[in-house]
Each structure stands twice: as structure tokens, then as C-alpha cells.
Amino acid sequence: MNWKTFYALLSRDGQVARRNLIPTLVQNLLQPLLLTFVFGRVLTTSGMMPVAYKSMLLPGIMAISMVLAGVQAVAMPLIAEFQFTREIEDRLLAPIETGWLAVEKVVAGMIQALVAGLVVIPAAWLTLGSGVTISFAHPLEFAVMCLLVAGFASAGGLLLGCSVGQTQIGLMFSLVLAPMMMFGCAYYSWAQLKSFPVLQYAVLINPLVYASEGLRGILVPDKPHMNVFVVFGALAVIDVVLMVGGLKKFESKAVS
Amino acid sequence: MAIGIRIENLRKIYNTPPPSAARGAAFSFSWQRPSRAEKDKTKKKFELVAVDGISFEIHPGEVFGLLGPNGAGKSTTIGILTTRTKPTSGRAFIGEFDVWQEQVKAKRLIGVVPQRPNLDFALTAREVLLFHGAYFGQSTRERERRTNELLETFKLTDRADHMVRTFSGGMMQRLSIARAMMHDPEVLFLDEPSAGLDPQTRLLLWETIRAYHQLGKTIVLTTHYMDEADALADRLAIIDHGRIIAQGTPQELKSAIPGGYLLRLRLDTVPDGLLAEFEKLPGVSEVRAADHTAADIYADRGGPLIAAIVSATQAAGVELRDVHIEEPSLETLFLHHTGRSLRD
Numbered sequence: 001m002n003w004k005t006f007y008a009l010l011s012r013d014g015q016v017a018r019r020n021l022i023p024t025l026v027q028n029l030l031q032p033l034l035l036t037f038v039f040g041r042v043l044t045t046s047g048m049m050p051v052a053y054k055s056m057l058l059p060g061i062m063a064i065s066m067v068l069a070g071v072q073a074v075a076m077p078l079i080a081e082f083q084f085t086r087e088i089e090d091r092l093l094a095p096i097e098t099g100w101l102a103v104e105k106v107v108a109g110m111i112q113a114l115v116a117g118l119v120v121i122p123a124a125w126l127t128l129g130s131g132v133t134i135s136f137a138h139p140l141e142f143a144v145m146c147l148l149v150a151g152f153a154s155a156g157g158l159l160l161g162c163s164v165g166q167t168q169i170g171l172m173f174s175l176v177l178a179p180m181m182m183f184g185c186a187y188y189s190w191a192q193l194k195s196f197p198v199l200q201y202a203v204l205i206n207p208l209v210y211a212s213e214g215l216r217g218i219l220v221p222d223k224p225h226m227n228v229f230v231v232f233g234a235l236a237v238i239d240v241v242l243m244v245g246g247l248k249k250f251e252s253k254a255v256s
Numbered sequence: 257m258a259i260g261i262r263i264e265n266l267r268k269i270y271n272t273p274p275p276s277a278a279r280g281a282a283f284s285f286s287w288q289r290p291s292r293a294e295k296d297k298t299k300k301k302f303e304l305v306a307v308d309g310i311s312f313e314i315h316p317g318e319v320f321g322l323l324g325p326n327g328a329g330k331s332t333t334i335g336i337l338t339t340r341t342k343p344t345s346g347r348a349f350i351g352e353f354d355v356w357q358e359q360v361k362a363k364r365l366i367g368v369v370p371q372r373p374n375l376d377f378a379l380t381a382r383e384v385l386l387f388h389g390a391y392f393g394q395s396t397r398e399r400e401r402r403t404n405e406l407l408e409t410f411k412l413t414d415r416a417d418h419m420v421r422t423f424s425g426g427m428m429q430r431l432s433i434a435r436a437m438m439h440d441p442e443v444l445f446l447d448e449p450s451a452g453l454d455p456q457t458r459l460l461l462w463e464t465i466r467a468y469h470q471l472g473k474t475i476v477l478t479t480h481y482m483d484e485a486d487a488l489a490d491r492l493a494i495i496d497h498g499r500i501i502a503q504g505t506p507q508e509l510k511s512a513i514p515g516g517y518l519l520r521l522r523l524d525t526v527p528d529g530l531l532a533e534f535e536k537l538p539g540v541s542e543v544r545a546a547d548h549t550a551a552d553i554y555a556d557r558g559g560p561l562i563a564a565i566v567s568a569t570q571a572a573g574v575e576l577r578d579v580h581i582e583e584p585s586l587e588t589l590f591l592h593h594t595g596r597s598l599r600d
Binding site: 002009012016019077089091092094098255 | 270335338339340341342359360363364366370372373374375376377378379383384387388390391392393435
């Protein structure tokens with residue numbers, strides 16, 4: 001393992017992310033904030049939803065933002081760089097094992113997901129207006145949860161980025177990301193799905209469910225949520241599975 | 257210390273269509289049709305033999321050329337030597353390192369100029385070089401010094417802070433070469449470096465290659481331009497359909513062509529008797545009929561034979577439509593070995 005090269009690869013991604021800061025923020029945050037505004041402000045202020053829904057919604061929005069940011073930060077550049085022009089080749093020729101380049105991509109994606117998650121909290125808070133009550137009583141658990149969520153988002157981005165071709169990006173959004181967001185328990189808690197028993201168990205394959213439920217459990221513990229330690233376990237397993245799958249795909253894609 | 261390269265019985269069979277790395281014209285690859293029994297077992301099995309058991313050695317500090325038509329297996333060979341393609345069997349060494357077993361050590365020794373520029377489009381020209389230096393662990397001061405030097409050498413200083421994606425093809429190619437030299441590699445690979453370059457840039461490229469060679473570095477280049485191979489390479493391997501068909505210094509290869517000169521005739525018909533007549537002409541070493549309207553004559557002279565050829569065709573009642581004399585060159589060598597022109 002060659003830390004100098006790893007750090008250089010990371011600073012390259014940092015440079016690119018800084019250059020694209022504004023478009024990246026808009027891409028990752030605009031949609032969640034619009035949803036926050038419509039669901040959390042318009043529907044609650046108009047009386048169609050109880051005010052308590054605001055606190056319910058915030059952890060879900062945070063989870064969605066982190067997942068979108070992590071997936072896109074890793075998948076989109078990879079899809080482009082593995083195409084025809086093979087832009088990634090100069091980094092594959094850097095003196096480091098191929099797998100570490102994939103790890104570096106995931107670390108860079110995690111940082112972007114964490115930034116998105118941390119930015120969305122105050123932004124959503126402002127958008128939601130008064131009546132939001134979230135707790136930061138368990139900072140350590142919150143930090144671990146954020147890391148696990150960022151981890152599966154970027155590892156998932158790695159897997160998607162190495163599996164999807166440039167022409168299938170639209171399909172990736174409508175077939176993978178959209179259902180994931182709708183059935184990710186971001187806008188409702190998992191317990192509230194009990195009237196749809198089949199759905200309730202089917203959504204358990206969706207990693208976003210654990211992200212939303214986990215953040216809910218830590219930030220708004222008085223609202224219904226899954227056991228936080230079950231969530232930790234599930235996310236750890238998902239992180240490992242996606243990372244292993246992503247690494248395999250990356251290695252096979254990197255070498256002809 | 258200069259680094260040599262050794263390749264032992266290398267084979268590469270693609271089971272899926274090769275990616276852009278071996279992006280020659282795929283149609284001229286040799287296809288291995290599976291037998292009927294195999295076909296029944298696995299329907300539509302794709303198999304493409306890109307490199308078919310080649311072995312050669314490149315001496316430390318020499319300029320070695322791989323010459324062959326599109327799809328001959330040149331890029332695949334370079335791909336294997338630069339760790340980007342996994343060989344199906346056989347071994348390749350950069351210096352003492354097996355390129356597949358000890359990739360990182362091999363990667364430190366090599367610089368690669370790909371066939372098509374694969375520059376990092378998210379960066380500026382200066383950043384491309386600076387980050388490349390950083391990947392190879394150069395200090396900040398060293399990589400800034402080297403970046404400025406290379407930008408100057410390749411006449412890119414005034415565009416240094418522009419995004420690479422706005423560059424023209426020639427500028428990208430120049431930057432690719434600068435990038436490959438950035439970490440001062442012992443072995444420089446150039447895959448079809450002058451494809452698509454204007455004559456001026458091509459000369460700059462040749463000068464650069466020669467200058468880098470002067471520093472005692474090993475250079476491996478692929479080309480399908482005869483003159484380029486002739487001008488630059490100390491030794492050459494001619495490759496076709498994944499096999500090496502001849503190797504040696506350009507001089508050795510050229511002197512191996514029977515007769516040296518090649519006279520290509522086009523006629524309205526080629527009766528057998530006429531070929532026999534041609535063979536009797538002074539200095540002719542070999543006559544080959546190509547199609548029914550062409551004949552190739554290998555001889556130790558060119559122009560002086562024309563009068564005799566004209567008389568012979570007139571005597572046979574055949575119309576001579578065109579005579580083309582090719583002087584001893586690698587082109588004639590390639591033609592002699594494969595029956596095809598390099599550009600066919």
C-alpha cells in the first residue's frame with residue numbers, strides 16, 4: 001500500500017469536487033430540499049399533515065441526500081471514465097494496486113456524502129420552519145451511523161458505476177434510485193407500513209430503509225423507528241457486501 | 257540503469273469483444289471458429305486470438321518498434337506490457353518484474369502514451385502533469401519544476417491552465433507524451449504515437465523520442481508507418497495476426513527481402529507463360545501472380561528491367577497497364593511475408 005499515491009488520488013478527486021462545488025451541491029441538495037419544502041412546509045402549514053411530521057421527515061431527507069450524494073459522487077465519474085476515452089487509465093497506471101483506486105473512490109464518495117448530510121440538516125431545518133425537534137444526545141452513535149450510511153452509498157456507487165453503461169444512466173435513475181427513494185422509509189417510518197405486510201418485508205432489501213430508520217432512531221428517538229443496533233448490524237453487512245461486489249466489478253472492468 | 261523487456265510465449269484470447277484498449281480494426285483480427293461440437297455446447301461463443309504465442313526481447317536502452325497493420329495485436333501486446341491487459345498465458349517482464357505478478361513495481365518503471373489520448377478531462381493541462389507527478393510520489397517542488405519544463409518542451413505553456421477537454425487532438429497527444437515522461441520512466445511505451453498528427457508535430461515527436469533515447473531510456477513504439485519504424489527503431493518486430501513474422505534491425509530486415517526491389521505490374525491478363533518469361537529476366541529472384549491481372553516481381557534492380565518487361569508483355573500479346581517500382585523498404589518486406597500491403 002502506497003499512501004503517497006493514495007493521498008494524491010484523493011487530492012485529485014478533491015480538486016475536481018471543489019471545481020464542481022456549486023453544481024454538485026445543487027444536484028445533491030435541490031431535490032431533497034424541494035421535497036422538504038412541499039412535504040414538510042406546504043402540507044403541514046396547510047393542515048394536511050400534522051406539524052409533528054416535520055421531525056419525522058428530517059432524518060429521512062438527510063438519509064436520501066447522503067445516499068444520492070454518495071452514489072452519484074462515485075458512480076457518475078466512473079461511468080464516464082470507463083467509457084470510450086478511458087480517462088481513468090492514468091490513475092490505473094499509478095504505482096498502486098488497482099483495488100486501492102476503487103477504495104480511494106469510495107473514500108472520496110463518503111466524504112462527499114458526509115458533507116451533503118451535514119449541509120442538509122441546517123438547510124432542511126430552515127426550510128421546514130418552526131416545530132422541528134431533533135436530538136443530538138448520542139453524538140458517537142450519530143457519527144457511526146453517518147459513516148455507515150456514507151459507506152454503503154459510495155460502495156453502492158462503485159458497484160453501479162462499474163455495472164452501468166453511459167447509455168443506461170437514465171435507466172439507473174428510474175429503475176434503481178427512484179424506487180429506492182420512494183420505498184426507503186424516508187417519508188414515513190417502517191412501522192407505518194404494517195398495513196402493507198408484503199411491502200413492509202420487501203423493502204427490507206433496500207439499504208435506504210436502514211439509513212432512514214437509523215438516523216430517525218438517533219435524531220428523533222420519540223418517533224417510531226427500528227432498533228438502532230439492528231440498523232448498525234444491517235448497514236455493516238450491506239457495506240461489506242456492496243464493497244466486495246464493487247471491488248470485484250472494478251477489478252474486472254479495469255483490466256481487459 | 258536502462259531496463260530491458262522480455263516476453264515469453266505470450267497469448268491473449270478475448271472471450272468478449274476487446275474493449276477500447278485494443279482498438280484496432282477488429283475485422284482484421286484472426287477469428288477462431290469453434291468446432292461444431294463446441295458450438296452446440298456454448299452457442300455464440302466469442303473467441304478472438306489477438307496475440308498468438310509471441311516471444312521477444314527488448315534490450316536495455318534501445319528503441320524497439322512493433323510494426324504491423326491495424327488489428328495485428330500490437331496494442332494488445334503493449335496492453336499486456338503496461339499491466340492493462342491480462343495475458344491468457346505466457347509471461348512478460350519489465351526489467352526483473354513480472355508485469356502481472358508485480359504490477360506496482362513494473363508500473364513505476366514505465367510511462368505510457370496510449371493510442372488515443374486518455375487524459376483526465378476534469379483537469380487542466382498543468383494539473384494533469386502535477387497530479388501525475390504526485391501519483392508517482394514526486395515532491396511538490398520537483399513536480400512543479402518538471403511540469404513547467406515539459407509544458408515548455410511541448411509548447412503548451414500558454415494553454416497550461418485551460419481545461420484539457422478544450423484541447424485539439426494534436427495538443428492532447430502532446431500532453432499525453434508529456435504526461436508519460438513526467439515521472440521520468442525507464443521505459444517509454446508509445447502506441448501509434450504519430451497517428452493523426454500533423455507533419456510538424458510528428459517531427460517534434462521524433463525529436464523528443466530521440467532525445468529521450470539519448471538519456472539511455474528504453475523506448476517501445478508501435479506503428480503502421482514504415483518510415484517511422486525505419487527512422488526511429490534500432491530493432492523491429494513485424495507482427496501480423498498476433499504472430500511475429502520477422503524481427504531484426506531495419507537494415508537486416510530490408511536486406512532479407514529477396515532481390516530488394518519490387519516491381520508491381522498491372523496487366524489485362526496474366527498467362528502462365530508470361531510469368532515464366534519474367535523469371536528468366538536478369539536479376540529477378542521471384543515472381544508472384546496476384547489475382548488474374550497483377551504480378552509482383554522481386555529483383556535486384558528496378559528501372560533497368562522495365563524495357564525487358566514491356567517487350568515480354570508485348571510478345572505475349574498482353575496489355576501492360578501500370579508498373580510501380582518499390583525500392584527496398586519495410587513495406588516490401590511486409591508484403592513479401594504476408595502477401596498484403598500494410599494499409600490493406
